Amino acid sequence: MHQDIVKVLYSKEEIEAHVRKMGAQIAKDYQGEDLILVAVLRGAVMFLADLARAIDGPIEMDFMAVSSYGSSAKSSGVVRIIKDLDTDIKGRNVLIAEDIVDSGLTLKYLLKNLASRQPKSLEVASLLIKEGVQQVNIDCKYPGLVVPNEFVVGYGLDYGERYRNLPYVGILDSTVYKK
Numbered sequence: 001m002h003q004d005i006v007k008v009l010y011s012k013e014e015i016e017a018h019v020r021k022m023g024a025q026i027a028k029d030y031q032g033e034d035l036i037l038v039a040v041l042r043g044a045v046m047f048l049a050d051l052a053r054a055i056d057g058p059i060e061m062d063f064m065a066v067s068s069y070g071s072s073a074k075s076s077g078v079v080r081i082i083k084d085l086d087t088d089i090k091g092r093n094v095l096i097a098e099d100i101v102d103s104g105l106t107l108k109y110l111l112k113n114l115a116s117r118q119p120k121s122l123e124v125a126s127l128l129i130k131e132g133v134q135q136v137n138i139d140c141k142y143p144g145l146v147v148p149n150e151f152v153v154g155y156g157l158d159y160g161e162r163y164r165n166l167p168y169v170g171i172l173d174s175t176v177y178k179k
């Protein structure tokens, strides 16, 4: 275990099992349909890469990057699109792959923005959900693993761009970000 991690919440094997199950369910639900997986950069990249391989069926992938206005520590819900989709999603089935739903404000903005482009369907798969902190109701069709209200890193999630490559999800030692 990395020295800056105080507790591993989900091991590589537990994440793999969860993503595999999610992928199988998605393949079943979208059988005979087209599907575009959309990952929000950069945190959801590992999740998207593994989820895509867990879906036995034809899919496309596209990416968006967003940044929050205001204080960087807390999501304000006012989001700026840094990189937009390359794909026209009108009339297509879209599944957003998110790393973590915390306040839910970022996702709420994204859903509203993408819905205005008139996709055939628009759903959410999240790797992680932070327990009891959502400020808005997010209808997540493929919910993720529950994490406590702590700052977590690994499997794509960073602190200052580090820790994304940890194969597990864990709680970051608070002395690292309170320095």
Ligand code: 5GP
Pocket (backbone or CB within 6 Å): 043, 075, 077, 098, 099, 100, 101, 102, 103, 104, 105, 106, 107, 150, 151, 152, 153, 157, 158, 159
């Ligand atoms: P929300 O708008 O739901 O509050 O937060 C959205 C984004 O904040 C997530 O997609 C993620 O990038 C970041 N975030 C929220 N909680 C955590 C956390 O515990 N660890 C890390 N590394 N990022 C987080």
